[in-house]
Amino acid sequence: MKIQLWSIGKENDAYIRDGIAVFQKRLQHYTDFELKLIPTVKQAASLSVPELKKAEAKMIMDMLQPQDYLLALDEHGKMHTTLQLADFLQQRANAGTRQLIILIGGAYGIDNSLLERAQLKMSLSPLTFPHQLVRLIMTEQIYRAYTVLNREKYHHQ
Template sequence: MDVTFLCVGNLKESYFRDGVKEYEKRLSRFAKINIIEVSEVQIPNNASVSDEYKIMDKEGQLILSKLPKDCYIFVLDRKGNFLSSEELAGKIEEIMTYGKSRIVFIIGGYLGLSDEIKRKAQCPLSFSKMTFPHQLMRLVLCEQVYRGFKIMNHETYHK
C-alpha cells in the first residue's frame, strides 16, 4: 500500500515538520509513505475573485502534474464528508481490499482547491466546518491516517 500526501506549500515551522516527520515514521510500518509538495502561487494583496480562481487553477495544474496514476483520491474540503476515525479506517481498509493500492490525500493552499481537483476526488473529506491553516491540517491528517491504520490492525492508540 502506498499512501501519498500531496500538499500545496511547504511546512515553514519546525514544530509542524517535526510532527509530520514523526507520523511519517510511524506510518512507514503500515505503508510506503510519500509526501509531495508543490509550490504555492503567490496571492497579490488586492487579488480579485477572478485572480483567486486563476491561482487555484495554477496550483491545481501543479497538483495534477504530481498526481500518481491509478490512485484513490481524497481531497480535504470544508464541504466534504465528515468521517469518524473508525469510518476513515474502514474506508482505507475497503480501498486496500477491493480498490487501489495507492491512496492520495490532497491538501490545497491558502485559497483551497480548484474545481478540477475536487472533481477528481473519490472522497472529499472535511474535518470541520471551520477553516484551518493547511500546514496544521497536514499534521492532523497524518495523525488521523496513522490512527486509521492502528484501528485497522486492532492496535491500541485510538481511544
C-alpha cells in the same frame, strides 16, 4: 498501498515537521507513506483567486496518474470519524488501490476541476485550520486509523 499526502504551500515550521516525523516513522510499520509539499504557483500574488486555483489545479492534474485514487480535503466534503477513515483505508487496500493521494489545497481551496477528479471529498471539521496543522492532523489520523485496523491500543473507543 502507498499513501501520499500532497499539500500546496510553504515548508513546515519546526514543531510541525517534528510532529509529522513522529507519525511518519510509526506509519512505516503499516504502509508506505510520504508527505509531498508542492510549492505555490510562481507569481501567485499577481493572479486572481480563480486564476490561482486553476493554476494549482493544472499543476496537480499534471502530477496525478490516471490510476491514482484522489481524496480531496475540502470544507464542503463529508466528515468522517476515525473509524470510518480506518474502514475507508481498508476498503481502498482491498480494492487494490496502488496509490492514494490525499490533497490539501492551496490557501483558497481546490478548484472545481480538481474536485471533480477526486473520488472522495472529505472535510476534517467545520473549523478552519492552518494548512501546516492539517498536514500534522492528517498524518496522525492516518496512523490512528491503522492502529484501529490492527486492534492496537492507541485509539480508545
